[in-house]
Amino acid sequence: MVLTSEGWPDVQETFFSADAFKTSFPEILKGFWLDVKLFVGVEIVVLILGLLIAVIRTSKVPALFPIRVLAAIYCDFFRGVPVILLVYLIGFGIPALELSGMPDDPVILAAIALSLAYSSYVAEVYRAGIASIHPSQSDAGLATGLTRIQTLRFVVIPQAIRRVRPPLLNDFISLQKDVALVSVLGIAEAFRIAQIETLSTFNYTPLLAAALLYLAVTIPMARILDHITAREQINA
Amino acid sequence: MTGPSISDAVIEIQGVTKAFGDRQVLGGIDLTLREHEAIALIGASGSGKSTLLRCIDLLVEIDDGDILLDGEVITDPSVDPVAVRRRLGFVFQAFNLFPHMSVIDNVTLGAVRAHGESRKEANERARQLLERFGLGGRENDKPDQLSGGQQQRVALTRALAGRPRALLLDEVTSALDPELVGDVLDAVRDLKQEGMTMLIATHEMSFAREVADEVAFLHEGRIIEQGSPERILAEPERPETRRFLRRLLAAGRI
Numbered sequence: 001m002v003l004t005s006e007g008w009p010d011v012q013e014t015f016f017s018a019d020a021f022k023t024s025f026p027e028i029l030k031g032f033w034l035d036v037k038l039f040v041g042v043e044i045v046v047l048i049l050g051l052l053i054a055v056i057r058t059s060k061v062p063a064l065f066p067i068r069v070l071a072a073i074y075c076d077f078f079r080g081v082p083v084i085l086l087v088y089l090i091g092f093g094i095p096a097l098e099l100s101g102m103p104d105d106p107v108i109l110a111a112i113a114l115s116l117a118y119s120s121y122v123a124e125v126y127r128a129g130i131a132s133i134h135p136s137q138s139d140a141g142l143a144t145g146l147t148r149i150q151t152l153r154f155v156v157i158p159q160a161i162r163r164v165r166p167p168l169l170n171d172f173i174s175l176q177k178d179v180a181l182v183s184v185l186g187i188a189e190a191f192r193i194a195q196i197e198t199l200s201t202f203n204y205t206p207l208l209a210a211a212l213l214y215l216a217v218t219i220p221m222a223r224i225l226d227h228i229t230a231r232e233q234i235n236a
Numbered sequence: 237m238t239g240p241s242i243s244d245a246v247i248e249i250q251g252v253t254k255a256f257g258d259r260q261v262l263g264g265i266d267l268t269l270r271e272h273e274a275i276a277l278i279g280a281s282g283s284g285k286s287t288l289l290r291c292i293d294l295l296v297e298i299d300d301g302d303i304l305l306d307g308e309v310i311t312d313p314s315v316d317p318v319a320v321r322r323r324l325g326f327v328f329q330a331f332n333l334f335p336h337m338s339v340i341d342n343v344t345l346g347a348v349r350a351h352g353e354s355r356k357e358a359n360e361r362a363r364q365l366l367e368r369f370g371l372g373g374r375e376n377d378k379p380d381q382l383s384g385g386q387q388q389r390v391a392l393t394r395a396l397a398g399r400p401r402a403l404l405l406d407e408v409t410s411a412l413d414p415e416l417v418g419d420v421l422d423a424v425r426d427l428k429q430e431g432m433t434m435l436i437a438t439h440e441m442s443f444a445r446e447v448a449d450e451v452a453f454l455h456e457g458r459i460i461e462q463g464s465p466e467r468i469l470a471e472p473e474r475p476e477t478r479r480f481l482r483r484l485l486a487a488g489r490i
Contacts, residue, residue: 139295140332145322145350145398154345158336 013203020205024197028206032190032213038111038179043172045115050122055152057123058130071123078120084181086113091185110182118175125167129160166232169225173218180214190214244270245307246402246433247292252301252311254287254457261287263457264301269402274434276444276465279454280480285437286329288454289404292435293326306401322350325395329407331387333379339366339390340375347397358397365393369423385416389423402433409440421447441484445469453477 002008056064056071078086090113095104103109133156141151161168183192194210197203247269254262262284269275277285290296292303294310294317303311310320334342340362347358366372369389379387388408395403405424409417421443428434428447438444444451444465451468453461455476461468472478 136328136330136332137334139290140328140334142295142318143293143321143324143326143328144346144394145318146346147318147350150349154349155334159334162336 015204015208017203017205020197020201020203021209024194024206025209027197028190028193028209028213031188031193032210034107034187034189035176035179035191035213036217038107038114038182038189039172039176042111042114042118042179043175045111046118046122046171046175047168049115049119051126051157053119053123054126054130055157057127061148075120075123078116079124081117083114083117083178084184086117087181087184089113090116091182106185106187107182110185110187114175114178114182118171118178121171121174122168125164125171126160128167129164130156132163133159166225166229169221169228173221173225176218176221177214246271246273246305247435248302248304248307249288249292250302250304252288252291252303253299254284254291254296255299261457262291262298265457265459267452267459267462269433269435271433272431273450274428274432274436274448275450275452276448277435277437277452277454278439278441278444278468278480280483283454284457285454286406289326289406289435289437293324293404294320295326318350322346322398323401325398325400325403327388327391327395327403327405327408329410331379331384331391331411333387333391333394335379338376338378339371339382342379342390343394343397346394351398362393362397365396366390368426369393370419383416384412385419388412388420392420392423392427396427402435403427405434405436405438407437407439409438409443439484441469441481453480455480 053071053074056067057075059068087110091106091109094102094109103112137155137159138151141155142148146154179189180191183189183195186192190210190213191207194206197206245268247267249265249267252262252265253260265284265288267275277288279285287296291298291311298311301311302309305320305323309315310317334345337345340359343362343366344353344355344358347353347361348355353361363372363375366375369392371386371389371393374382374386374390379390382390388411392408408424409420412420417440421440424434424436424443425447436444436448446465448465450462451465452459453468453472453474453476455474461472461474461477468477469481472481
C-alpha cells in the first residue's frame with residue numbers, strides 16, 4: 001500500500017535516500033563514538049554516585065541526618081528538573097561564571113549535567129533495592145560480627161543490586177538516548193551531525209541513520225534486560 | 237542465693253526490661269548462664285524469649301537493667317556492640333543465611349571480615365565444621381540448594397566459626413519440617429557434650445529435657461519459674477507453667 005502510493009518516491013527520497021545515507025553516515029558514525037564515550041563514562045559515574053547517595057539516604061545513623069537531608073534535596077531537585085534544562089544550565093551557565101578551575105569543555109559539562117540527573121534516578125532505584133532486603137539479613141550480618149558498614153557492603157548491597165538490575169539497565173537505556181541532548185551545547189555527536197546534514201540538504205535520511213545507531217545499542221540492551229528479567233522470574 | 241562463684245557466670249541478666257511502644261515485652265528479667273551450662277527458655281509465642289536473646293546480642297536495645305558478658309556490662313552505651321557480638325554466636329529461627337553466597341562463604345565471612353583470620357585458615361576451619369555437621373561436599377552450594385535442616389546446620393556452623401563464648405539459639409527448629417528437626421538437634425546435643433555454653437529458646441520440650449541443665453519458663457515477659465528440666469517439666473509449681481505444658485501436650489509437642 002505505502003510502497004505503491006503516489007507520494008512514495010518523495011518519501012523514499014526524503015527519508016531513505018541511499019546517496020544521502022552514504023555521504024552522511026561516516027560522519028554520523030564518528031559523532032556516535034562520542035555518544036558512546038559519553039554514556040559509558042556517565043554510566044560509570046552514575047552507578048557509583050547513585051549508590052553512595054542511596055546508602056546515605058537509607059542510613060539510620062543519627063549523626064548523618066544533615067547529609068541525609070542534603071541527599072534527599074539532591075534527589076528531589078535533579079530528578080524533578082528536565083534533563084535538557086540541566087544541560088543548558090550547566091553547559092552555558094558554568095562557563096558564564098568565568099570561575100577559575102571550572103571546566104569549560106562542553107563535553108565535560110554535558111557529562112556533569114547527565115551525571116547529576118541520572119545519579120538521582122539511579123539513587124532511587126538503589127534505594128528501593130536496599131529497602132527490599134529484609135532486616136533479618138542485616139541482623140544476621142551484625143550477629144556474625146560485622147560492622148554496620150561491612151553488613152551493607154557484604155550482605156545488603158550485593159543482594160540489593162542483584163534485585164534492581166532490570167531497572168538499572170532500563171535507566172542505562174534511557175541514558176543512551178539522552179546523550180543526544182548534549183547537542184544543544186553544539187557538541188558534534190551523532191544527532192547534532194545528522195541535524196546539520198539535514199538542515200543543509202533538506203533530506204531527513206541522516207536523522208534516520210543516526211536513529212539506527214542509537215537503536216543498534218539500545219535494542220541489544222533491551223534484549224539483555226528481557227533475558228535477566230526472565231531468568232529472575234524463574235529463580236523467584 | 238548460693239551457687240557457683242560469680243566468675244563462673246558467662247552471661248548475667250539483671251532486671252532487664254524492654255517495651256515496644258506500650259507493649260511491655262520484657263518485664264524485669266534476671267538470669268545467669270554459667271560456663272558450660274545450657275539453659276532452655278520455654279514459654280508461649282510472644283512471651284519474650286526471642287526478644288531476650290536479641291537483647292543479649294545487642295540487636296535490640298534494652299530499656300532498663302544490665303546485661304553482663306564475662307563480668308563486663310555490655311549494655312552500657314560506651315561499649316562497642318560489634319566487639320560484643322564477635323564474642324557471641326546467634327542462630328536464627330529462619331536461618332537468615334546470606335542467599336547470594338555459597339555455604340562456605342556464609343561460614344567464613346565473619347571469620348575473615350570480623351575476626352581477621354586469613355582466608356585459608358577460615359576455609360580450613362569451615363570445612364572441618366561443615367564436615368562435622370554432615371555438610372561435607374556442600375561447601376560450594378548456594379543456601380537455596382539445601383534443605384531447611386541443612387541450612388540451619390550451616391547457620392549453626394556460621395555462628396561457631398567466630399569461636400563464640402556462648403551460643404544464643406532462637407527457636408532453631410521451629411521453621412523446619414518435623415523430619416528435619418532431628419539433625420539440627422543432634423548438632424546442638426553434640427555442642428552441649430563438648431561444653432558449649434548455650435541459651436536456647438525452644439518449643440521442643442523433650443529436647444529441653446535432654447540437653448538443658450536448667451529450664452526457665454517465661455510468661456508475659458518474666459521468668460516465673462526456673463529449675464531442673466525434670467522438675468519444671470514434670471512437676472511445675474505455677475499454674476501458668478502447668479497450663480502451657482498441658483497445651484503443648486494436647487498439641488502433641490511433648
